[in-house]
Amino acid sequence: MAEIVVGISDIKVAKGDNTIVTYALGSCVGVCLYDEVTGVGGMLHAMLPDSNQALEAFRPEKYVDSGIPILHRMVCRMGADRRRLKAKLFGGAKMFQYAVSTETTDIGTANVLMARESLRRMGVALVTEVTGGEVGRTIRFNPSDGSVHIRATDNTEQNV
Numbered sequence: 727m728a729e730i731v732v733g734i735s736d737i738k739v740a741k742g743d744n745t746i747v748t749y750a751l752g753s754c755v756g757v758c759l760y761d762e763v764t765g766v767g768g769m770l771h772a773m774l775p776d777s778n779q780a781l782e783a784f785r786p787e788k789y790v791d792s793g794i795p796i797l798h799r800m801v802c803r804m805g806a807d808r809r810r811l812k813a814k815l816f817g818g819a820k821m822f823q824y825a826v827s828t829e830t831t832d833i834g835t836a837n838v839l840m841a842r843e844s845l846r847r848m849g850v851a852l853v854t855e856v857t858g859g860e861v862g863r864t865i866r867f868n869p870s871d872g873s874v875h876i877r878a879t880d881n882t883e884q885n886v
Contacts, residue, residue, distance in 0.1 A: 727744060727745065728745070729746075731748070733771065734773060737769065737770045737771075737787050737796060739797075743868065743870050744868075746768065747867070751863045753819055753837065754818075754837065755818050756815070756867075757772070757790070757793070757794055759798060759812070760806070760811070761805075766806040768869070773833075773837075775789065775790045775791065775840035776789060776836075790837050790840040790841050798850070812852075813853065814854040815845075815854070817838075819862065820832055834857075835858070838855075838858070856876055861880050863877070864876070
């Protein structure tokens with residue numbers, strides 16, 4: 727069983743009893759897509775909600791709205807059936823207390839809202855969401871059954 731690390735602005739897919747992990751999700755979101763029947767799944771670690779706001783060289787995995795469709799295509803190419811895909815969503819915390827709390831400046835909330843909308847448009851069921859708050863999260867995802875282990879920076883842990 728291998729551990730596959732997803733960096734910031736990155737996507738990884740796997741099949742079977744591998745573990746896909748990303749560290750320290752703060753305002754970023756981690757989106758996991760999986761098909762329990764085939765054991766195929768993948769994870770996106772996206773930083774920002776809207777690729778239309780890109781000012782530098784475009785990297786689609788950096789953005790929720792462009793990264794989710796790429797993740798979707800990658801897991802389907804690996805054998806997942808798009809009709810059975812399920813999603814789990816993590817992160818989207820408000821990490822900076824001094825920031826003004828409005829939807830336009832709260833990147834974590836904007837990331838979560840964009841992920842929900844993107845998944846809805848693609849017809850993918852969002853079955854679990856652990857988002858918001860003020861803690862970072864490390865998530866370990868098993869694509870074979872869709873299980874996720876979460877460890878937060880406040881030392882709480884949960885399995886979803």
